[in-house]
Amino acid sequence: MTTEYRRLRVALLGAGAVGSQVADLLLRHSDELADRAGAALELSGIAVRDINAKRDVDLPAELFTTDAESLIVGSDIVIELMGGIEPARSNMLLALNSGADVVTANKALLATHGPELFEAANQVGASVHYEAAAAGAIPIIRPLRDSLAGDRVVRIMGIVNGTTNYILDRMDTEGADFAEVLADAQRLGYAEADPTADIEGFDAAQKAAILASLAFHTTVSLDAVHREGITQITPSMIEEARAAGFVIKLLAVCERLTADGSESISARVYPALVPRAHPLATVHGANNAVFVEAEAAGSLMFYGAGAGGVQTASAVLGDVVSAARRHVAGGVGVGESTRANLPTVPIGHVVTRYQISLEVSDQAGVLATIASILSDGGVSVATVVQTIESEDDPTARLIIGTHRATEQALSDTVDRLAASDVVDSVVSVLRVEGE
Structure with missing residues (x-):
């Protein structure tokens, strides 16, 4: 196959689980990719810490x-798959300032330094591409940035972390204990040896910041995302959810709020009750799903697949x-659209x-x-449901479903x-989403 356009030099930074697959596909499918791109793509090198x-x-x-650094300079496209903040940030800035387009899956870097990187790209007319940063193989970045650019996104509700969905799904379908399923997830490679980023909601919060920024054309910082994890979820909470017709999912919720004639944004991550009839309730295993509501x-x-x-x-x-x-x-x-500049409000306003x-x-x-x-x-x-373990038990369990109110009023009431x-103890508090 021949093309009239010159060969484009592609530099790859990182050769882990994703990077090695990218390199393999680039080499094996070079002719097909050239047909689609309109130019031959030459993998000029792979930068790694340990050869x-x-x-x-x-x-x-x-x-x-x-x-x-030597690999980056002179490249047309730089793929950053190293992860972490540094040296990924410095390498991406070097690539952009050299006029190269950058492709990355680095959600942590985009959630913390996205505006800086996008501004560097705008200064030289380059682009930052990051479809893989929010939900793995699911195409969600382009639909939000391009397909829905003429619409008004009202709300995004997504399962964007496969590890936590795998854990909660098995707890729901098998009645398994959290610690037991987490250990299985680590053995299967779904969870890292240190699973904190997943089970405490940090990974999902980074993705929520990215999705909210895109959907609402506003820079949403990671610090503005309310975050809760799933470590407090117990089998009894799963059973109570099931009895009430719900399933528990760790959700990233990004929402446009309107009050007193002005608009603002809420971005939050927490375990929530989802009605079993809702499409998100049927997302099993380590899969991801993003539910978008537009006017x-x-x-x-x-x-x-989210990973x-x-x-x-x-x-x-x-x-x-x-x-x-x-x-x-x-x-x-094409630069990022953040001109709406809407304020991000604390969760108490939701x-x-x-x-x-x-x-x-x-x-x-x-x-x-x-x-x-x-x-x-x-x-x-x-709703109110009361259960008593036995006639000799001096306590009872009350499960109270509230009507809608502000988060602040609900939290203060708890x-x-x-x-x-x-009240002997507050056993659990879960929000209801997707009704």
Whole structure:
């Protein structure tokens, strides 16, 4: 196959699970990719920390180097798959300032230094492509940035972390314990030896910042994303959810709020109750899904593998082809649209509803006292379920479903319940999403 356009030099930084797959696909499918891009793509080198490290794919030894800077300079497209903040940030800035387009899957870097990188790209007319940064192989970045650019996105609700979905799904379907399933996830490679980034919601929060920034054309910092993990989820909470017709999912929720004629943005990550009839409730295993609500387009669902070397490599190579087409067509890269500049508000401004599980004294007047506390907080009751383990047990379990109220009112009310003499303990508090 021949092309009229010159060969484009592609530098790859990192050869881990994703990077090695990207290199392999670039080499094996070079002719097909050239047909799609309009120019031949030459993998000019792979920068790594350790040339002799064991890798998933057998790649030509002569491609490897530890000198990332020399590889970057003179490249047309730089693929950054090193992860972390440094030296990834410095390498990306060097690439952009050299006029190269950058393709990355580095969600942590984009969530913390995205504006700096996008500004550097704008200064030289280059582009930063990052389809693989938010949900692995699922195409969600381009739909938000391009396909829905003429619409108004109202809300995004997504399962964007495969590890936590695998854990919660097995707890739901098998009744397994959190620690047991986490250990299985680590053995299977779904979770790292240190799973903190996944189970405490850090990974999902980084993706929420990226998705909110795109959807609402506003820079949303990682610090502005409310974050909660899943370590407090127990089998009894799973069972209570099931009995009420829900499943528990770790959700990233990005929402456009309107109050008093002005608009703002909420971005948050937490475990929530999702009705079993909702499409997100059917997302099993380590899969991801993103549910988008837009004014004109309505409800859209994007589903698929949220992780995995070859799956993520698919998204990376899609960005490489897009970057190559820009070189062939000429002109400057498409910058990020953040001109809306909407404020990001704390979670207390959000309107939601709670399911509150309480251990209470099994005596007359308890329900009246609890109802009074809820009423005083401006929170009304939608449902109440009471269970008693045995006639000899002096306590009872109350599961209270509230009507919608502000997060601040609901949270303050839970604090007052916890301080009440008739409440032995607040067992769990979960928000309800997707109704």
